Amino acid sequence: MLKKQQLYQQLKRDIQLQHWQPSAVLTQQQLAEYYNVSRIVVRDALQQLINEGWLQSHGKAGIKVSNFTVAEANELCLLRLQLEPLALQLAAENLNFSILGQAEDLLAAIDNNTQLSAFERGDLNWQFHRRLYQECHKPHLLRLLDQLHQQVSRYIGYQEQSMCYANTSATEHRQLITLLRAGSIDAACTLLREHITTATDALIQYLTKT
């Protein structure tokens, strides 16, 4: 595999694990030494991570790890509420039983594996949502949704401890599929909105508690 991609993944993971603390200042050289790759590779990975919001280039002040605020969580929630139901609605007319089945398989993969790490569970979780949205066939909308998900996934290190909402999440996913099968699009969108709000609330509760 490409070293650039390896480092990119590794950096994301290490940020999620809070190995690099928020607002820590990183330099290309540091990282090149630490991960034992050339600075070119580091530069490529950094630019990508900056574009995706994991890092922030404060110009001369160096590169900082983006930190997390309640305000940001609320903003991301607002944007997801604005775009995800839209995607679901547009996708609805293209959702057939085959696709819904694929989505259910992803849910099964989560439930059947009690050993999954928070990261793997988070990935599958998004794959589930994404599989449904995908059928809207709107590349730009999907791109924005992917970006928003990236932002949210930055918090996943925090969520690992506060796993309390995992069960309600699974239930809501099942309900969503049921509604879509029945063709109750509006109800599905409403449920989705609640789902997003619930997840955000759990996260905010955790953030404010610590």
Added chain:
Amino acid sequence: MLKKQQLYQQLKRDIQLQHWQPSAVLTQQQLAEYYNVSRIVVRDALQQLINEGWLQSHGKAGIKVSNFTVAEANELCLLRLQLEPLALQLAAENLNFSILGQAEDLLAAIDNNTQLSAFERGDLNWQFHRRLYQECHKPHLLRLLDQLHQQVSRYIGYQEQSMCYANTSATEHRQLITLLRAGSIDAACTLLREHITTATDALIQYLTKT
């Protein structure tokens, strides 16, 4: 200035001017020779342009210039309709006379300079909208709006010839300011929606005509 940024700007401009035709296949080496810089610089600029949707990496098939479709124009319109009025609404409570004045100055800069190129006019146009949206103080929302604008600005080469809607645009801008001054937020949002739709229609009309 940084060479990377120079090349980045130049490439965007050349794509807008259709110097590099849509779906043309570019290579790093070609571009490095053509623009007389090292491949490192080209790589950096390309990655950024790929992230912003100007180019598409087809893996082994090389890098292609994104082309334009009516479907894409419609999708971008849909997303703008979803997010721009939201930003305006959120910004509304923070808009004071000073900020509205600054926005009007930008409009004046457009009107007073009949010599402006389509690019410069497009820039100022966006600066006007952006100045208003900015007051929503939602970094992620603003980031998404910037991205959407980037996508739209890719078409500007096409718009240059079809300048017909410039006048109505200027009028709508004035009305928008007036409504905001009067505190008629909802009316302003409605007008904004019409504004976006009008601009998109003009573009689509041009795209389908040729």
Added chain:
DNA sequence: TTAATTTTAAATGTATACATTTTTACAGGG
């Protein structure tokens, strides 16, 4: 002639080396 396989060329990824800018540290004057 075509299909397959080896060889060759070219493009991209990566590393090292050099240049330019920026930061820091320190010395001397106010």
Added chain:
DNA sequence: CCCTGTAAAAATGTATACATTTAAAATTAA
């Protein structure tokens, strides 16, 4: 003691060189 200006050092931008992969061409066998 602080301020400032200059020298040293470190970090980043850029170029060149090398390595690896991928695409193309050509040669050979069926």
